[in-house]
Amino acid sequence: MSLAAPSETAPTTDSKVVVITGTSSGMGLAAAVAAAQAGWRTVATLRDPSRADALREAAVDAGVELDIRRLDVTDEAAATALVDAVIADYGHLDAVINNAGAGHLGTLENETVADVREVMEVNFFGVLHLSKAALPHLRASSGRLITVSSVGGVIGQPFNEAYCAAKFAVEGYMESLAPVAAALGVTVSVVEPGAVATEFVNNINLDRDAEVAAAGAYAPTLRAYLERTAAQFLNGAQTPAEAARTVLEALTADTPAFRLQTSDWARDFTAIKLTDVDGSAVLGLTGTWIG
Template sequence: MNSPTVLITGTSTGIGLEIAVGAARAGWRAVATMRDVSRADALRRTADAAGVADLVEVRRLDVTDPTSVTTCVADVIAAHGRLDAVVNNAGAGHVGTLEQETVDDVRAVMEVNFFGVLHVSRAALPHLRDSGGRLVTVTSVGGVVGQPFNEAYCAAKFAVEGFMESLAPVAATVGVIVTVVEPGAVASEFVANVGIDRDAAVARAGAYGPALRAYLERTAGAFAAAQSSADAAAAVVATLTDPEPAPRVQTSLTARQFVGAKLADLDGRAVTALTAGWVA
C-alpha cells in the first residue's frame, strides 16, 4: 500500500512492457496501460516470472482519446489516492516522405506521438503537483536528429522534445520534474509495427525508390545490432528514482554519440552529411 504509483502508457510490448516490470521491481505500483488490454498476456507473464505480478496493474488507455485518458487517470486516483509519476511511452513509427503521403497521414502520426503525450501529461499534472512527482517522456534520438523517410515521425518527436524542454522549468516551480529519455535503435516490436513491406514500398516509391531501398537496408542493419528493450527501459526506470535526473537522458552510448553530434553541429552540415549517407 505504500508503493509509489507510476502510470505508463504503451505497455503491451517492447520498452513499455519492460518499463512496467522494471518499475515494479524497483518497488513502484506500475499502472500499465494500453489501448487493447487483450494484448496484456505477455506483460502479465513477464511480471509473473519476475515475481512482481502483484505490483503490475493493467488498465485501458488510448492516448489519442481524451476521454479515455481522463477516465483512466481518474480511476487511478480513485484506486490509489495519488499519482507519483507518469511515463509517456506510447508511440507509433512511420516511414514515408512528403510527396508520397497526405497531410492527414502526417496528422495521424502527430496524434499518437505528440498530442497523445499532451493529453496524458495534461490530465496527470494536477496530481503530479500534489505528489511532487515526475513526468518522463520516451522520445527518440529522432527527436533531436532528423532522419530520412522519418519526416512525420521526427517532426512529432521534435515537437515533444521542444514542448517538454519548455515545460521543464515551469513544472519545476510547482515541484514536478520533467525528463525526456532518448533511445536509439531498440530491438522491439516497434519497427515491425511500422508495417513496411520493403519490396512493395520501394516499388511504390517511384523516383524515391533507390533512396528508400538504401535507407531500409541500412536501418535493418542498425536494428540487427540494437539495444535490448530491457536495457532501454532500465534508463527510464532510473529516472524515476534518481534524486536529480537530467532533463535529457540517452539510453546507450550510441544514442549519446548520435545526439551529441547534432547538438555540436551548429550549421547542420555534419549531421546532414551523415544522414545523406543512409540514402546514397
C-alpha cells in the first residue's frame, strides 16, 4: 500500500503514529509536515498517488520523513485495510486526523439529490469510515480522533447547502461521540478553519460565469455570493501552515478543546451562531452576502 518516495523509510515503532487524510495539498500537507516535525511517525494519505509530488517535496524541504499511502476515504474497505496495514507495520496507532474533504457549490433546485449524496460520501461518511476502523486502536493507545470541519459546520452559508450539511453532520456526530469516546480514553476534537488559501476552492472546478449563466432565477444572488467569497479569499485567507498550527494543537496539547477555530476571524464568526438562540443573527448576516 505504501508509495515509493524519497521521504519514506522503513517502518519503526518507537514514535507515536498518526494517520492524516487528504495530504496532497493545503492544510493536510502542512499538517503532515508539522506532525512529522513534532516527532510523530506520520502516515500521510491521499486519494490520487499522482498528486504526491508536492507532499514529497515539502517533506524533503522540511527535513522530515513521511510514510505516504493511498486512501480513498469513500471506500470503507480501503479505510479498514489502511488501518490494518498501519497496525501491522507499527504495532499501534495514536491519532487520526480526518482532513480529506471536497468543496461543493450549488442550491437545491439546481442540483440533483445524487450530487448531495456525493458530497456527504466524501465529507461525512469518509470521516466515519476511517474513524470506525481506527477507534479500537485509539482506545488501546488512549489516542486522539481529530476531524477538520469548517466554520461551515457551525453556520450554514448560501449556495453551500450540501457542503454545510455534511460539515454540520460531522460536528453533530463528533460532539455526540466525544463523551462516549472520552469515557474509554479517546480524545475527540474538531478543527474549524475559515478561509484558507489552498487548492480546496479550485478543486470545486467552478467556472463562475458558467455557473451564474446556468443559475436561472438564482443568478443575481449567486453572482453576489461569488463576488463576496472571492474577495474574502483574496484578502483574508490564512495560509495552510497557519491553519495547520491549530491541527497540531489538537494533536499535541495536553487537554485540547473539543472545538478549535484556526483564527480570530473563525472564532468571532462561529461565536455568532453559538449565542444566536433564535437564528436571527445568522440569517441577518448571511442574507447580506447575496444582496
